[in-house]
């Protein structure tokens with residue numbers, strides 16, 4: 785398996801984390817976004833959206849971190865991470881959509897503006913980030929995990945941009961339930977860190 789990967793990307797980190805939790809070997813091909821390697825014709829042939837991550841498993845090419853998480857759990861028959869039952873899958877998918885929408889457009893964009901000086905307007909993504917964190921905090925006040933009362937790919941999809949939001953100048957100090965959930969994820973066997981995660985204690 786080959787992962788086309790950018791180290792600072794939370795979406796790519798989701799895949800590195802899942803591969804590590806599943807104990808899978810893979811080849812890592814770094815993609816330099818500053819050098820626009822993701823817009824080169826050979827990369828666009830794999831992902832016409834021109835975005836990382838991309839996974840190549842023996843010629844099967846997949847884009848989108850949520851889709852890749854489903855694929856990796858399915859490939860390894862890990863029904864604890866990705867259930868076989870459709871109703872249970874729907875519970876997990878609610879959070880995969882939350883990761884791709886509210887977490888990305890709120891937390892990831894807020895971080896990108898402040899950490900990478902992206903020339904975007906800050907107010908709307910910051911507001912979305914706080915609203916998303918409030919939803920997470922509310923859920924995690926009464927649940928240990930996002931779906932199915934156990935760790936699933938839902939947690940792996942949402943964790944990175946929640947944990948990295950301190951790089952977007954939003955303090956995690958008031959979010960006690962989220963920080964307890966971080967500790968549970970960071971204690972999973974096979975957990976691997978990235979630059980900025982685990983988030984420093986405040």
Ligand SMILES: N[C@@H](CCC(=O)N[C@@H](CS)C(=O)NCC(=O)O)C(=O)O
Pocket residue numbers: 793794795796817822834835836837847848849850884
């Ligand atoms: N929905 C996609 C989003 C992928 C994405 O936005 N990747 C970013 C890095 S985190 C990227 O490649 N950005 C470069 C660009 O959009 O030009 C996923 O979850 O993988």
